[in-house]
Amino acid sequence: MPKLIWREPIETTTITNRPPTAEAGGTAETTDAAALETVPQPRQTAETKAEPRRRVITLGDIAGRESGGLVVLLVAIGALTLASDEFLTGNNLANLARQVAIFGIIAVGQLLVILTAGIDLSVGSILGLSGASTAQFLVAGMPILPSILLGVAIGTALGIVNGLLVTRALLPPFIATLGMLGIARGLVLVTTDAQTIQGVPDAFQVIANGTVLGIPNLLIIAAAITAVMWFVLARTVFGRYIYAVGSNPESARLAGVPVRMVTVSVYMISGLLAGLGGVLLASRLGAGIPTAGTGFELNAIAACVIGGASLFGAKGSAIGAATGALIMGVLNNGGNLLAINAFYLQIAIGVLILVAVGFDQLNTRRSAASG
Amino acid sequence: MADPVVELHGVSKAFGPVQALSDVSLRLVPGQVNCLAGENGAGKSTLIRVLTGALRRDSGSYEIDGRPVNTPTPASVRAAGVQAVYQELSLLPHLSVAENLFMGRLPARTGIIARGRLQASARKALDEVGLTELSPQAIVERLPAATRQLVEIAKVLTAESVKVIVFDEPTTALTEAESERLLQHILRLRERGIAMLYVTHRLEEMFEIGDWVTVLRDGGLSEAGPISGYDEDRLITAMVGREISSLYPETHRHAGTPALRVQGLRRFGGSPSIDLQVGAGEILGIGGLLGAGRSGLLLSIFGAAPIVAGQVEVGGKAVKPSGPRTMMNAGVGLLTEDRKVLGLLPELSIRENVTIASLRSGSRHGLLPGREQAEEADRLLDSLRLRAGSYDQPVSTLSGGNQQKVLLARWLLTKPKVLMFDEPTKGIDVGAKGELYTVIGDLAARGLGIIVVSSYLPELLGLADRILVLRDGAIAGELPGSATEEEVLRLASGSGGAEPPPAAEESPHDPGGVSRDA
Numbered sequence: 001m002p003k004l005i006w007r008e009p010i011e012t013t014t015i016t017n018r019p020p021t022a023e024a025g026g027t028a029e030t031t032d033a034a035a036l037e038t039v040p041q042p043r044q045t046a047e048t049k050a051e052p053r054r055r056v057i058t059l060g061d062i063a064g065r066e067s068g069g070l071v072v073l074l075v076a077i078g079a080l081t082l083a084s085d086e087f088l089t090g091n092n093l094a095n096l097a098r099q100v101a102i103f104g105i106i107a108v109g110q111l112l113v114i115l116t117a118g119i120d121l122s123v124g125s126i127l128g129l130s131g132a133s134t135a136q137f138l139v140a141g142m143p144i145l146p147s148i149l150l151g152v153a154i155g156t157a158l159g160i161v162n163g164l165l166v167t168r169a170l171l172p173p174f175i176a177t178l179g180m181l182g183i184a185r186g187l188v189l190v191t192t193d194a195q196t197i198q199g200v201p202d203a204f205q206v207i208a209n210g211t212v213l214g215i216p217n218l219l220i221i222a223a224a225i226t227a228v229m230w231f232v233l234a235r236t237v238f239g240r241y242i243y244a245v246g247s248n249p250e251s252a253r254l255a256g257v258p259v260r261m262v263t264v265s266v267y268m269i270s271g272l273l274a275g276l277g278g279v280l281l282a283s284r285l286g287a288g289i290p291t292a293g294t295g296f297e298l299n300a301i302a303a304c305v306i307g308g309a310s311l312f313g314a315k316g317s318a319i320g321a322a323t324g325a326l327i328m329g330v331l332n333n334g335g336n337l338l339a340i341n342a343f344y345l346q347i348a349i350g351v352l353i354l355v356a357v358g359f360d361q362l363n364t365r366r367s368a369a370s371g
Numbered sequence: 372m373a374d375p376v377v378e379l380h381g382v383s384k385a386f387g388p389v390q391a392l393s394d395v396s397l398r399l400v401p402g403q404v405n406c407l408a409g410e411n412g413a414g415k416s417t418l419i420r421v422l423t424g425a426l427r428r429d430s431g432s433y434e435i436d437g438r439p440v441n442t443p444t445p446a447s448v449r450a451a452g453v454q455a456v457y458q459e460l461s462l463l464p465h466l467s468v469a470e471n472l473f474m475g476r477l478p479a480r481t482g483i484i485a486r487g488r489l490q491a492s493a494r495k496a497l498d499e500v501g502l503t504e505l506s507p508q509a510i511v512e513r514l515p516a517a518t519r520q521l522v523e524i525a526k527v528l529t530a531e532s533v534k535v536i537v538f539d540e541p542t543t544a545l546t547e548a549e550s551e552r553l554l555q556h557i558l559r560l561r562e563r564g565i566a567m568l569y570v571t572h573r574l575e576e577m578f579e580i581g582d583w584v585t586v587l588r589d590g591g592l593s594e595a596g597p598i599s600g601y602d603e604d605r606l607i608t609a610m611v612g613r614e615i616s617s618l619y620p621e622t623h624r625h626a627g628t629p630a631l632r633v634q635g636l637r638r639f640g641g642s643p644s645i646d647l648q649v650g651a652g653e654i655l656g657i658g659g660l661l662g663a664g665r666s667g668l669l670l671s672i673f674g675a676a677p678i679v680a681g682q683v684e685v686g687g688k689a690v691k692p693s694g695p696r697t698m699m700n701a702g703v704g705l706l707t708e709d710r711k712v713l714g715l716l717p718e719l720s721i722r723e724n725v726t727i728a729s730l731r732s733g734s735r736h737g738l739l740p741g742r743e744q745a746e747e748a749d750r751l752l753d754s755l756r757l758r759a760g761s762y763d764q765p766v767s768t769l770s771g772g773n774q775q776k777v778l779l780a781r782w783l784l785t786k787p788k789v790l791m792f793d794e795p796t797k798g799i800d801v802g803a804k805g806e807l808y809t810v811i812g813d814l815a816a817r818g819l820g821i822i823v824v825s826s827y828l829p830e831l832l833g834l835a836d837r838i839l840v841l842r843d844g845a846i847a848g849e850l851p852g853s854a855t856e857e858e859v860l861r862l863a864s865g866s867g868g869a870e871p872p873p874a875a876e877e878s879p880h881d882p883g884g885v886s887r888d889a
Contacts, residue, residue: 236737237730244727247716254675254713255728255781256699314718 068359069307069323072352076327080334087337094216098208098284100329101218102127102277104322106296107303108229109273111321112266114304115233116246117313118173120267122162123274123300125184127293130155131278132188135197135288144204151282152275158184159271163264177267181297188290197288208283218280222322225273229318242266246313302349303328306356327352374437375400376534376566377422377453382431384417391417394431395592397585399535399566404557406577406598407570408610409587410828415570418587419537422568423455424448436534452534454527456541462511462519462526469493469507472526492529500525500556517549524556536560537568542576543662554580572660574603574864586610604857611828611856619808619833627651629687630820631672631703631789636681638664638671643845644680649789649820654811656835656852657824658859664844665824666708669791673705674698686788699728704782706775708793708824714778717767721759722748724766724777729784744784751780756806772803779810790814791822796830808834828856 080087106123113120134151138144158180165176210217233239241262244252253259274293282288301311307324309316328349335345375398384392392414399405409415420426421433424443433440435451462471469489470477478488493507500521511519520541527536538557542550550573557567557580571577577584577598584601586593586609594609601609630651635644645668649655659665670676672683674692683692690701698705707713716724725748726733726740733740749762755776759769766777775795782790792811796804811834815821825831831838838850840862848862 235739237734237739238737240723240727240730240739243719243723244716247718248712250712251714251716252727254673254695254705254707255716256696256731257727258696314716 068356069320069327072306073323073327073330076330076334080330080337084334084337087334090214092333092337094211094219096329096333097216097219097222099333100325101216101222102281102284103296103299103303103329104222104325105225105273105277105280107300107307107321107325108226108318109270110297110300111304111307111309111316111318112229112233112242113173113270114246114301114309114311115242115313115316116263116266117249117311118166118263118266119177119301119311120159120162120270120274121174121177121297122158122180122184123270123277124293124296124298125181125188126155126158126271126274127278127281127296128290129158129184129188129278130275131282131292132192132197132288132290134279135200135282136191138200138204139197144201147204148279151279152272155275155278156268156272159268159274160264162271163267166267167260167263185294192288192290194290196290198286200282200286200288204283205286206283208280218284221280226318226322233318238262238265243314246315299328300325302353305353308356308360310360373400373402376436378432378434379418379422380432380434382418382421382428382433384421384426384429391590392421392428393591395587395590396431396595397422397568399568400583401534401566402561402564403582404561404567404569404580405583405585406581407568407585407587408574408577408606409593410610410826413587413610414590415587416539417590419455419539419568419570422448422537423453449530450532452530452532453537454530454533454535455537455539456520456523456527457539462523464512465510467508467510468497468505468514468522471511471522472496472507472529496525496529497522499528501552515549517545517552520545520549520553521556533565535566535568537570539570540572540661542571542573543660550576572864574606574860577606578603603861607857607860611860619812619830627653627818630685631822632682632684633672634682634684636668636671636683637679638667638676638844640679642679643843645846647839647846649822651788651818651820652815653837654815654821654823654835654852656831656838657822657841658826658828658831658838659841659847659863661826663841663863665841666793667844668841669705669793669822669824670707672698673703673791675705699785702786702788703791704728704785704787704789705791706778706782706793706795708797710771710774710778715766715774718765720763721752721757721766721769721777722762725752725780725784728781732785748780748784751783752776755780755810770803772807775803775807779807783814787819789820789822791824793824794826795823796825796827804830828859831859832856 077087086092106127110120110123130151133154134147137147137150142150162173162177162180165171165179166173169176171179208218212220233242241252241257244255244257245259245262249259277296278293281292285292303324304316304321305311305324306327307316307320307322309320309324331349331352332342332345334340335342377397377399379395379397382392382395382397383390395414395418397405397407397418407415407418417426421428421443424445424447427443433443435448435453440448440451463474466474469492472493473489478485478492490507497503497505497507502518502521502525505514505518505522511522514522524536527533541553545553554576557569560567561580561582569577569581578601581598583596584598584606585595586606588610627650629648630653631647631649633645633647635646637644647655657665657668667676671678671681672692674694674697678692683690683698685698685701685703688701690697692698695705711717716727719727722745726744729744730740733744752759752762757769757773757776757780759773766774769777795807795811808830811821811823823831823834825834832852832854836852838852838854838859840847840850840859842863842865847865850858850862
């Protein structure tokens with residue numbers, strides 16, 4: 001396509017003497033094509049027309065992104081409270097929290113990557129590898145803390161490798177992490193011989209199964225991570241850089257943002273949180289299961305998307321991702337309580353993703369049309 | 372004169388408030404090359420797009436072979452025999468030459484490509500443009516630019532009906548020798564009785580192959596006539612024909628200590644070495660044709676594009692332009708030409724777009740800077756008279772002029788010593804232009820070193836105290852701010868025939884010379 005460059009006829013005196021604020025009015029005359037002699041006049045009418053619409057978008061844009069997910073969550077909770085006596089019992093809620101927590105931790109890590117317009121398909125496999133490795137270390141007699149740290153470190157290291165593959169080898173994130181998905185899963189199957197690792201100490205199992213003041217530890221950990229991520233994204237320079245990289249990496253680079261460092265960091269954090277998720281899952285189940293976490297990457301992506309994140313980057317929040325994870329957890333939990341066929345639940349979650357993204361597209365298009 | 376095959380009469384076209392074409396007429400006669408001349412933005416591209424059916428005209432008539440064309444589409448216009456060769460190639464890079472030549476009408480039997488027939492027809496088409504050596508199976512991506520341009524012409528010639536060919540700056544990406552070959556080919560097409568519209572910035576090409584010239588200025592028809600009635604001066608006057616107005620700030624400034632000094636900068640091995648210097652309080656203009664290397668030079672100075680050699684000094688201190696971050700910290704800012712691709716962060720708010728480059732300097736312990744920086748950003752935006760409902764709204768909701776102000780505020784917040792502007796008013800309406808010029812003048816008056824790259828000569832001459840003209844990546848010469856558009860155009864297009872510009876006392880070299888030491 002030829003590039004279109006045009007320049008307006010210059011009408012200098014009218015410009016320099018014109019006050020900066022555009023007066024309204026004159027709309028009727030300027031619709032006549034013959035009256036388009038001087039440029040400033042029609043420009044004013046275009047601007048006065050755009051002004052009110054702009055304000056509407058701003059409201060919807062700021063309130064809309066997370067509130068959509070929260071509304072869905074509240075409706076789901078309300079409906080389940082009415083439909084099932086068991087839903088609002090402490091026992092069930094604790095159960096729900098344990099189910100959702102690990103999943104939420106991974107979703108929050110995934111969110112950082114998605115905010116940079118990337119994707120991390122390897123979190124499920126990293127989770128499996130870290131969990132099984134930690135279990136192996138424990139069974140081999142290593143103390144609990146070093147075992148956990150080593151397990152998390154494995155996840156972190158693989159995350160860094162992902163980041164380097166994306167920034168240095170310039171592989172598309174989808175491919176780099178798809179490769180890692182296979183590698184990490186293969187590694188865990190090789191090291192465990194595809195056998196479940198049993199016999200981890202009880203003290204290790206307490207971490208994920210214990211409670212503080214009646215609140216499950218897992219919920220506390222997940223909430224803390226979400227809070228930290230919210231803080232990082234909303235209040236730190238690094239967080240702002242993540243959005244900038246996702247919005248337009250070239251522009252960000254030219255504004256002095258260390259794009260490579262930021263990109264490697266988000267994959268590293270995603271790997272770290274996947275590793276932590278693996279350790280926690282091993283603790284919760286009291287065993288290292290080589291196939292643990294299979295398919296988690298897609299659920300994590302779904303949670304982010306339901307929570308308002310855009311796969312094109314720069315849109316989404318930690319609260320949104322956690323909300324998305326909660327919605328999926330609540331739907332699963334409710335389905336169990338109401339004895340709904342789990343296969344139907346899968347369909348429902350699929351539809352939910354399409355609706356969430358469909359609404360977002362609609363919004364974007366509407367604001368683009370008026371912007 | 373022979374009957375025209377295509378005739379446009381009184382054609383107008385507006386884009387919203389911008390009148391891109393008004394009352395333009397054009398005749399294309401078989402066996403003649405009509406050269407379309409005009410400055411950047413004079414309406415040439417719009418006219419071509421109307422001609423090829425890519426744009427609907429607002430008013431006026433369009434006839435092909437005497438038959439009116441009322442609702443032109445690219446397909447119908449092509450079918451009627453009007454073909455176009457664009458400066459930005461329309462070939463699919465990963466496919467073979469043969470596939471490209473017949474894309475959309477590949478010879479096939481029941482959906483399976485008839486390879487034999489395809490190769491044979493491709494061979495014939497390539498022979499026709501003198502590419503007898505080129506294999507039809509060659510992948511387009513691996514061909515040199517000139518060959519690709521010829522393939523493009525071969526593709527156009529394979530159309531059912533070829534009465535008119537439009538060439539839109541076909542030689543921009545070509546070397547001298549390659550251009551010459553292309554021009555020879557166009558002359559052969561003329562002998563076949565094809566009418567051609569030839570658009571170029573290079574005046575000497577017009578005189579070499581043109582029969583007729585049509586000059587556009589500010590969207591209107593300036594002049595038209597046989598090229599024999601023109602010389603370079605008359606053609607340039609017809610293209611420019613306008614006085615520089617009070618839109619621009621005062622230029623009576625004196626340059627202080629050097630704010631930026633660049634020595635021996637080479638962008639590639641074997642590329643010409645470039646020296647330049649901007650004083651504090653001085654506006655240096657950089658002119659030149661499309662593709663002369665102006666934007667690349669700015670990107671290199673800013674550390675955003677690699678260099679192979681050269682020293683850069685900012686405020687007397689040597690800096691290695693290893694990255695935008697380094698140069699930013701040294702006090703250099705760059706407002707890029709393409710705001711959408713190389714400037715804005717569209718999803719982020721106006722205020723976030725302004726502060727992004729200054730977050731690090733205002734931050735404590737990695738936390739976002741406090742309210743003071745946001746307030747300073749707001750004050751800057753206020754002083755630039757940004758028109759927005761709220762500074763929290765996404766920057767993508769702003770108009771072009773206001774987006775440019777946001778980027779300007781971004782760099783002003785970094786407290787730079789040197790600011791570089793690449794086509795600062797491209798796509799900006801006139802009102803905002805005037806304001807930007809005033810701001811640029813004020814910044815220089817406050818002691819910043821300013822570099823402005825512009826294709827729009829009145830702007831370049833109106834703003835700059837001193838003008839460097841680039842041609843083919845090298846400095847072709849230096850002119851004072853009082854230079855005329857003719858002098859700049861002459862240096863830029865390399866038509867060295869005219870007498871050296873009288874006011875260029877700093878430039879002892881022949882203006883047609885290729886390199887120059889500052």
